Amino acid sequence: MADVQLRTHGELIRGREPGHGMPGELFGRQDVFDTDVSVFFHKHWILVGVTADVPEPGDVSTVDIGRASIIIVRDDDDTIRTWRNVCRHRGARLKEVGKSTVGLLVCPYHQWTYDLNGSLRHAAHMGRDFDPTCRSLIPVQTRIVGTHIFVCLDEHAPEDIARLDATMTPRFASYDLRNTKIAFEQEIVEEGNWKLVIENNRECYHCQATHPELTASFLPEDFGFCPENLSDESLSALKDYSVRNASCQTSWEQDGFVSQAVEWLDEDAVTQFRTQRLVIAGAGESQTMDTKVACTKLFGTLERRDLGDVHLWTHNSWTHVMSDHAVVTYIIPLGPDKTLVRSKWLVHADAVEDVDYDVGTLTEVWVATNMQDKHLVEITHEGTQDPAYRPGTFSRFTEAYVDQFSRWYAARLNAHGV
Structure with missing residues (x-):
């Protein structure tokens, strides 16, 4: 029997029927996954943390991204820097994944020692002609927007990160997000491809049926609805939504709070993002079960509670910022069928647990939503790997952003010669 010739990564995505989902091989094949990591996580700007991950000088956060690893540090000058997690001697990892506090970065192999500014301070037994200035740690291009730490592992970082920065910096300014702390963190490994995680996040077609906690405060109409054949009750609700x-x-x-939607999502975008100040249901204050603030100490010097939800999408993250707290989530692909989803709940740096906020109240909406999404991604990944799977048609009313992501994904692969 002749060997079956597999379609290439590029052939698979170019063969996607417009308005339909991606072929199953794009979610399950190892070669596709390896290319995805190389293109979308090593050559594009990605979110890897928040400033509160390293709140004090000497604090370190280490993040693995495919075969690459980076060290985020706050140095003695209170500057956040990012280095490749590779000793300049023989390549040993300097730090394991996770957080720690150090005075210096010391290689556990031969004890080459680096200042937090990346310079090599000590290397024993190297002789008089050894020049330590040529062996500093390798820097990673870094851009901090609000509290968000974006990095690009490629030396030719896309320049349109400036567009995201210019759009979000004024939107985040009143919240003083660098003056925050992490009240709670959650890590989930979803048994599904990273693209399915993002697709699931890009639509709310599923929200009413699967996210009772989220839809207590979140209005899914913001991301599309079908206006056809609506009942009188639905038409009335839609009118109320539009008026509000x-x-x-x-x-x-x-009051000076920028609100309109900004989208940089289509094929001409490199650093893809979307933002909008979204209306919150009920009391209109926060994404909580009673729609009121979960933390009574508001961000920055804010006095107004009903400031909606400043949301931000990128191709590996989503953020929701309310007057009292923020939820920042980003993903890191671990394998064709495994994705790390890491979420952080931020409150004012001076907020006191059990005085200004209760962790359960603060987190119950998105803890539940994240676990529900985990299940949805996993059953979808399983289905796309079934021999019976054929890509279905997107709803042009509620899944337009999923289709847009598919087009952008194809354009970026094409730009990198895939």
Whole structure:
């Protein structure tokens, strides 16, 4: 029997029927996964943490991204720096994944020792002609936007990170997000491909049926609905939504809070992102079960609680910032069928647990939502690997952003010669 010739990565994505899902091989094949990591996680800007991960000088956060590893440090000058986690001697890892506090970065193999600014301070037995200035740690291009630490592992980092920075910096300014602390962290390994994790996040078609906690405060209409054949009750609810949305947007803008949607998502984007100040249901204050603030000490010097939800998407993250707390989530692919989903709940740096906030109240919406999404991603990944799977049609009303992500994914592969 002749060997079956597998379609290449590029052939698979170019063969996607417009308005339909991706072929199953794009979610399950190891060669596709390896290319995805190389292109989308090593050559694009990705979110890898928040400033509160390294709150004090000497604090370190180590993150693995495929075969690469980086060290995020806050140095003695209170500057956040990012280094490749590779000793300049024989390549040993300097730090294991996770957080720690150090005075210096010391290689556990031969004790080459580096300052937090990356310079090599000590290397024993190397002789008089050894020049330590040529053996500093390798820097990683880093951009901090609000509290978000973005890095690009490629020396030719996409320049349109400046567009994201210019858009989000004024939106985050009133919140003083660098003056925050992590109240809670959650790590989930989802048994599904990273693209399915992002696709699931890009639509709310599924929200009403699967996210009762989230939809207590979140209005899925913000991300599309089918206006056809609506009942009188649904039409009335839609009218109420439109009136409230317009009223909130006007009120926010009058108080100087930027609200309109900005999208940089299509094929001409490199650093893909979307942002908008979203209306919150009920009391309109926060993404909690009672829609009121979970932390009574608001961010920065804010006095107004009903500031909606400043959301931000990138191709590996999603963020929700309310007046009282923020939820920042980013993903790291671990394998064709494994994705790490890491979420951090931020509150004002001076907020006191059990005085200003209760962790359970603060986290119950997104802890539940993340676990529900984990299940949805996993059953979808399993289904895409079934021989019976054929890509289905997207809803043009509720899954337009999923289709947009598929187009962008194809364009970026093509730009890198895949």
